[in-house]
Amino acid sequence: MKKAQSELMNYVFLTFLLMVAVTMIIIFLIGWQVTQLNFEKSKGITDRALFLLKYTTATPLLVKDVSLFDDRKLAMFAVGGEETCTKLASFVGGGDWFFNVTVFDGKAPVRCAPGEVTNCNQWSFCEQSGRKFTAFALPVNVYRTFAITTPTDFLTQTDLGVVTVGVYT
Amino acid sequence: MEVYELFKMVFGLIASGFILFFLINFAGLYAGVGGCTGKNIALKNFLKSVEDVYLTENEIDFTDFKRLQFTAAFQPWQSPPAFQIVDDATENCGYIRATVPVLSKPGEEVVIDARTINLGWWEYSMAIVIPETLVVFSPRDGNDATWDFIRDVTLAFPETDNTETKVRFALCDSGKIDEGVCGSAGCSAFDFVASILPATQGTMSGACTATLPDNALLISVGAICDVPTNGICVQPLGSNGIGSAMIANVSQQFTIIDPLDVIALSLGGDEETLFGPQGKLLYNYKRASFFQELGLATELATVRALDLAEAIHTVHPDHRCFSALTSFATVTAPLIPLAETEGKTPSEATALVATLTASKNAYTTVVDLGCDYLFT
Numbered sequence: 001m002k003k004a005q006s007e008l009m010n011y012v013f014l015t016f017l018l019m020v021a022v023t024m025i026i027i028f029l030i031g032w033q034v035t036q037l038n039f040e041k042s043k044g045i046t047d048r049a050l051f052l053l054k055y056t057t058a059t060p061l062l063v064k065d066v067s068l069f070d071d072r073k074l075a076m077f078a079v080g081g082e083e084t085c086t087k088l089a090s091f092v093g094g095g096d097w098f099f100n101v102t103v104f105d106g107k108a109p110v111r112c113a114p115g116e117v118t119n120c121n122q123w124s125f126c127e128q129s130g131r132k133f134t135a136f137a138l139p140v141n142v143y144r145t146f147a148i149t150t151p152t153d154f155l156t157q158t159d160l161g162v163v164t165v166g167v168y169t
Numbered sequence: 170m171e172v173y174e175l176f177k178m179v180f181g182l183i184a185s186g187f188i189l190f191f192l193i194n195f196a197g198l199y200a201g202v203g204g205c206t207g208k209n210i211a212l213k214n215f216l217k218s219v220e221d222v223y224l225t226e227n228e229i230d231f232t233d234f235k236r237l238q239f240t241a242a243f244q245p246w247q248s249p250p251a252f253q254i255v256d257d258a259t260e261n262c263g264y265i266r267a268t269v270p271v272l273s274k275p276g277e278e279v280v281i282d283a284r285t286i287n288l289g290w291w292e293y294s295m296a297i298v299i300p301e302t303l304v305v306f307s308p309r310d311g312n313d314a315t316w317d318f319i320r321d322v323t324l325a326f327p328e329t330d331n332t333e334t335k336v337r338f339a340l341c342d343s344g345k346i347d348e349g350v351c352g353s354a355g356c357s358a359f360d361f362v363a364s365i366l367p368a369t370q371g372t373m374s375g376a377c378t379a380t381l382p383d384n385a386l387l388i389s390v391g392a393i394c395d396v397p398t399n400g401i402c403v404q405p406l407g408s409n410g411i412g413s414a415m416i417a418n419v420s421q422q423f424t425i426i427d428p429l430d431v432i433a434l435s436l437g438g439d440e441e442t443l444f445g446p447q448g449k450l451l452y453n454y455k456r457a458s459f460f461q462e463l464g465l466a467t468e469l470a471t472v473r474a475l476d477l478a479e480a481i482h483t484v485h486p487d488h489r490c491f492s493a494l495t496s497f498a499t500v501t502a503p504l505i506p507l508a509e510t511e512g513k514t515p516s517e518a519t520a521l522v523a524t525l526t527a528s529k530n531a532y533t534t535v536v537d538l539g540c541d542y543l544f545t
Contacts, residue, residue: 093267
């Protein structure tokens with residue numbers, strides 16, 4: 001009787017070990033799957049940000065030519081505020097994202113008010129404070145319509161700048 | 170047999186059954202997820218390719234769907250529009266939202282290209298996705314407008330000389346399809362347009378009654394159109410810049426203002442969906458997308474022109490650019506309310522096209538005077 005009890009315990013113990021092994025495999029597989037999902041999500045956000053970066057530098061709504069922003073288009077785009085941001089986002093699949101363009105003109109960055117082009121060198125769009133984001137930056141050119149204005153004349157100029165496009169996570 | 174032996178057998182059976190059941194279920198679940206994962210990855214690659222083509226306008230072949238044996242059905246009625254995985258399995262593998270304007274016909278191997286509507290001061294781009302296709306034109310008369318429109322529509326399709334997936338063009342007259350218009354079988358867009366010479370014009374006018382291959386799109390073009398029994402029938406753009414089209418088995422007339430309208434109707438055709446014929450849905454989607462972007466582009470362009478004009482006026486009150494820019498803004502501004510109508514009725518469409526033309530001309534003047542970017 002004692003031998004039978006001992007063998008029974010062996011089986012119960014073996015079964016228990018087997019169940020532990022199966023559970024471990026399940027936990028491993030689920031963990032792997034979760035890691036993959038997180039990786040995919042992160043990759044998706046990166047891809048989205050890169051696409052929007054390319055889109056922003058090419059859309060005729062903002063640029064004179066590819067990678068050449070038009071300061072007056074940027075200024076006028078800012079006039080529309082949040083509504084314009086929502087419209088632009090709807091053209092490229094929606095979602096929350098932002099972009100800003102900074103001109104490197106040797107002066108400290110000064111944010112442009114909506115509609116402003118002179119005495120400032122940075123335009124920001126669709127920004128939301130306090131949110132995490134993934135962003136990429138790219139060097140670009142910025143066409144300044146009236147770089148120099150005198151009482152009798154005005155001169156255009158193309159400056160170097162950087163565009164930053166980010167997707168809120 | 171001892172009771173203990175019996176216990177071992179029963180316990181073994183229960184434990185094995187439980188473990189087997191669990192493992193098979195889990196493996197089955199993973200097999201399903203794995204299959205869908207592969208398809209979803211292919212779908213993401215597809216969307217990335219569409220985005221790249223939209224931005225660069227460099228056409229490409231896309232063949233990833235063939236390996237996994239599925240297609241991506243475009244659902245323009247979704248908001249935002251989406252590509253849905255379609256395969257033989259009944260399970261729902263998922264969808265991905267479209268991030269750029271696109272017109273698509275499903276296929277395992279497709280060519281992706283992009284086309285642009287250029288207004289001078291703004292341009293609208295749209296990606297086009299199409300599988301191996303034979304586009305069959307059936308000219309119903311010898312009018313210049315008919316044949317010019319056939320050329321325009323042909324050039325709106327992808328030029329596939331350098332791709333594996335081909336879009337070929339042919340003419341149909343009564344019961345005969347001529348696939349060798351360009352001298353050899355299977356004419357590409359450029360070859361086809363270069364080959365429909367004035368000598369061809371007017372030599373055919375019979376309704377196409379030939380048996381078409383499965384991958385054919387029939388486009389009848391002529392001054393008079395009835396509801397076709399196959400494909401679409403298009404009345405080319407008139408002097409007012411407006412044409413119309415009808416889809417097979419759909420008793421509705423669609424206003425046409427550019428070749429992309431024809432592409433939308435033609436790619437969708439009369440294929441039934443839950444929300445109506447796909448051709449009508451693609452057409453509505455293209456129009457909404459174009460006019461939404463046009464509305465915003467107009468707002469920005471007019472405000473910018475006025476702002477520039479004002480800035481110039483303060484330095485040179487009598488500068489030539491002041492009147493050119495204000496005139497452009499004045500002519501273009503009516504597009505904002507007109508774009509909201511989407512040109513659904515003939516009168517709205519006429520007003521839209523007239524304003525678009527006037528705006529384009531006003532911009533040409535702005536450019537000719539060197540007022541858009543080069544101020545001197």
